[in-house]
Amino acid sequence: MHARMMPTRRGLLKKLAAVATMPVAFRLLGWEQGAQAAIAPDGVKQYASIEEEFEGTMLRLFGDKTVDYNGTVVLTAPQMAENGRVVPVEVKFDYPADLAATPFPQRLFLIVDKNRRPLSVVFAFAPMASSGYAACNLRMGGTSPIRAVIEMSDGKLVGAVKNVNVVVGGCGG
Amino acid sequence: MSDIGFVRIFAPAKVASGGPIRIRALITHPMDPVLRDAAGNVVVKEYVYVHTMRAYFDGEEILALFPGQSISTNPLFSFNIRVSKSGFLKVVFEDTAGGKYEGEKKIELA
Numbered sequence: 001m002h003a004r005m006m007p008t009r010r011g012l013l014k015k016l017a018a019v020a021t022m023p024v025a026f027r028l029l030g031w032e033q034g035a036q037a038a039i040a041p042d043g044v045k046q047y048a049s050i051e052e053e054f055e056g057t058m059l060r061l062f063g064d065k066t067v068d069y070n071g072t073v074v075l076t077a078p079q080m081a082e083n084g085r086v087v088p089v090e091v092k093f094d095y096p097a098d099l100a101a102t103p104f105p106q107r108l109f110l111i112v113d114k115n116r117r118p119l120s121v122v123f124a125f126a127p128m129a130s131s132g133y134a135a136c137n138l139r140m141g142g143t144s145p146i147r148a149v150i151e152m153s154d155g156k157l158v159g160a161v162k163n164v165n166v167v168v169g170g171c172g173g
Numbered sequence: 174m175s176d177i178g179f180v181r182i183f184a185p186a187k188v189a190s191g192g193p194i195r196i197r198a199l200i201t202h203p204m205d206p207v208l209r210d211a212a213g214n215v216v217v218k219e220y221v222y223v224h225t226m227r228a229y230f231d232g233e234e235i236l237a238l239f240p241g242q243s244i245s246t247n248p249l250f251s252f253n254i255r256v257s258k259s260g261f262l263k264v265v266f267e268d269t270a271g272g273k274y275e276g277e278k279k280i281e282l283a
Contacts, residue, residue: 049241131253
């Protein structure tokens with residue numbers, strides 16, 4: 001009995017010790033979440049991928065505000081995408097070094113006009129840690145303009161549009 | 174896919190203080206779209222895709238990202254961050270099936 005109990009008790013003690021030291025290790029490494037308010041805590045609901053028309057997306061996200069396509073945002077995407085499943089898109093934009101006075105970019109929306117769900121991805125930046133670059137691979141159902149819209153901290157919208165020809169569409173949804 | 178949720182973070186090995194550094198975060202994930210037949214009717218609607226990515230540097234959130242379904246399989250997200258100290262960059266992905274996948278990388282100032 002005694003011989004059989006020992007290993008279990010040792011195992012249990014080991015487990016207890018592991019559980020007890022875990023929070024300490026997390027705190028030491030600075031991993032504890034919840035110490036700081038999350039950026040866009042309800043982002044999943046707010047920026048849900050909904051099946052809708054392109055105009056509906058723009059209205060849902062920006063209301064009656066107009067987007068200023070003034071050339072400060074540079075959108076790089078292939079002119080001709082052979083495969084709509086992977087379309088690399090790159091966005092470069094001005095990011096001020098001093099954030100105290102100037103308005104800074106807060107959100108970046110990547111929208112594919114003719115997809116069933118036009119809103120592809122939203123980047124929400126923390127002011128002090130970000131810098132003017134974002135990239136990802138989009139899926140496209142067919143030939144369509146892609147647009148990158150940036151919401152500044154003062155509510156203004158700047159953006160860029162580029163048309164991408166897709167040979168084989170890759171978007172069932 | 175057996176290796177779903179494998180996270181990999183790419184960052185420069187040595188970093189100058191304050192300067193923007195390019196981070197690339199990759200996750201192995203199918204990113205299922207809704208399946209449709211030729212007529213466009215929904216066949217299978219039980220799809221799984223990553224809906225949130227959050228990046229933390231030393232516990233402080235620096236970027237939140239909300240992808241929809243129209244992101245490629247095995248998504249790779251790139252972004253620039255500015256750091257003034259060495260620390261751990263942690264990236265957490267969440268998908269619609271309730272999966273939570275994370276990876277981390279040490280960023281060291283030169």
